[in-house]
Amino acid sequence: MAKNREYERGTQIPLNVSAVNGSGVGDLVKSGDPGAVGQLPFVALIDEGTDGIATCQTDGVFRLAVFGHDGTANAAIAVGDLVVWDNTGGTLEKTPGSASSVRFGYALGAVASGATTTIPVKLGY
16 A cells, blocks of 8 residues: 555645635635635635635535626526636636636536526536
């Protein structure tokens, strides 16, 4: 057996989320918040600690608020559409998004153009 394995599955990992715009006071990441560290999308499983660390899930399906926007204009989102994380706005929206967007996952529900709707989102790609 390999003695250098860090995590058995690698889907729940501690990440420094201090640069992510979360929903908490002072933009702290709260449990259930989506985000991305570099190009790694996640949903926080616990609130961000004073050290900026939160345990995060990097796969699965989560009910998340998604904005019917493509980074430049309002745009409807359909089941199967790619969803990106825009850390500048702290939102999930439709690809292609802005230059700061990170590929996040896939919509499993519909969102009307310009609306924000909570839908299931398949995390990862």
